[in-house]
Amino acid sequence: MEQIKKLFRKLKSKSIIKNIVVLVSGTMAAQVITLLTTPLITRLFGPEIIGELGTFTSITEIIIPIAALAYPIAIVLPKHDIVAIKLIKLSVVIALILSVISLMLILILNSINLFDGMDTLNIALYFIPLVIIFSSLLQVSEQWLIRKKAFYITAKTNFLYSSLFNTSKIVLGLINPVSIGLIVVTTLGQLLKATMLSLNNKNNIINSYRIYTGNNEISIWLVGKKYKDFALFRSPQMLLHATSLSLPVLLLLNFFGPAAVGFYTISRTALNAPIQLIGKAVGDVFYPRISEAANNQENLYKLIYKATLLLGCVGIIPFSIIIIFGPTIFEFAFGHDWTKAGSYSQWMAIWMFFLFINQPSIRALPVLKAQKFHLVFTFFSLIVNTLGIVISYHYFKSDIISVAVFSLTGSLSNILLIIITLVISKNIKRGFLE
Structure with missing residues (x-):
């Protein structure tokens, strides 16, 4: 306990805490809006419609990590803005190429009617x-603003x-509560947020792009080659990780139908609130900080350990409440139809807690040059999680048991990832990151 108090006292005066507070305050306000509106949204649409949206979201979550081959994540790292701008240009070019390829694949998939009997999902593709x-x-x-530390x-x-x-x-929902409408709003929402982030800054990305885009001394392809480990290792790792997160949705849809997906989607949305509220904020601020620490040859183990411990102290109470009172809370908040989602959440809260506290480790791995390890680790975790759900369905035919097994295997994977990251950071040689 004394160690925890000492940690909080030490962090109070540091700028990293001020940046976290700024991000958390904005995200908290956003999450309050989401939590206040979700009970109304669940009553307007119902489990099956939410389930169809959840299925579409799960498909897009698998695709998004490879949309620009993870090059946007590298934007924070270069010393000079011109290199970061070249990474932006490369990211956009890759995204345009992949979008055309994806359209061609979708035309082929829809010719075989991939989601038989679910016309909405076939259109949504x-x-x-x-x-x-x-x-x-x-x-x-997002990454440009992190680079500029424009957290406000x-x-x-x-x-x-x-x-x-x-x-x-x-x-x-009041005009016409259909799933395709939710899918359109979700898709356009990403463009809206990107536009708001890009324009809402006097030193915004568009002005910076105009300044540097005329400089052709550095080729975007040479920059891409320099940061190729993001394309070779981080992008497939993120693809596998997103597949692992979306796996329950696709398997629940296949085994138990859209309603089960609706229960899972609402549970994940509710439990994801503290991860988005605090975990992501800590991760966004921690990323440039640990990159700077690596360049200055600071003790990376200490940084990762303290950040993980801090998140553990913050997350233990809210996630424990869900583990104990999940069904009661969900029935009260979302209505009687969603009580089963509360049963899902009791198991998912265990897994989400460890997702919450692993943010420093995830952000540290690129800096530790351990992205190849992260890829291999995520691959084996995906296999274990998949086998867990399939085997539990085969023997028990229960959606709750399937969710429970997935949550427990996911928890163990995240614990192991944190431990290995700490070991890597402790044993890393000085000068390795230069």
Whole structure:
């Protein structure tokens, strides 16, 4: 306990905490809007419609990590802005190419009627090329602001975007509560947020792009080659990780139908609030900080350990409440039809807690040059999680048991990832990162 108190006292005076507070305040306001509107949205649409949206979202979550081959994540790292701008240009070019390829694949998939009997999802596939472009623009905008440490802009935008996005869902539900409408709003939402982030800054990305785009001394392809580990290792790792997160949705849809997907989607949305509120804020601020620490040859183990411990102290209470009172809370908040989602959430809260505290480790791995390890680790985790759900369904035919097994295997994977990251950071040689 004394160690924890000492940690909080030490961090109080540091700028990293001020940046986290700025991000958390904006994200908190955004999450309050989401939490206040979700009970109304669930009553307007119902489990099956939310389930169809959840299926589409799960498909796009698998695609988004490879939309620009993870090059946007590298924008924070270069010493000079001109290199970062070249990475932005490369990211957009790759996204445009992949969006065209995806459209061609969708035409082929829809010719075989991939989602038999689910016309909405077959139509929704045509939105994927737009998702690739819009999500890439969003990633580029977010990473540029992280690079510039313009956390106030991100915080303000998060609140404004959440207000517009959730209001749009409610208006749609009152006029015509159909899943395709939710899918359109979700797709356009990424473009809206990217635009808000890009323009809401006097030193915004567009002005910076105009300054540097005429400089052809550095080829975008040479920059791409320098940061190729993001394309070779980080992009497929993120693809596998997103597949692992979306896996329950696709398997629940196949085994138990859209309603089960609806329960899972609402549970994940609710439990994801603290991850977006605090975990992501800590990760966004921690990323440039640990990159700077590596360049200065500071003790990286200490940084990762303290950040992980801090998140553990913050997250233990809210996630424990869900583990104990999940069904009661969900029935009260979302209505009687969603009580089963509360049962899902009791198991998912265990997994989401470890997702919450692993943010420093995830952000540290590129700096530790351990992206190849991260790729291999994620691959084996995906196999274990898949086998867990399939085997539990085979033997028990229960959606709750399937969710429980997935959550427990996911928890163990995240614990192991944190431990290995700490070991790597402790044993890394000075000068390795130069």
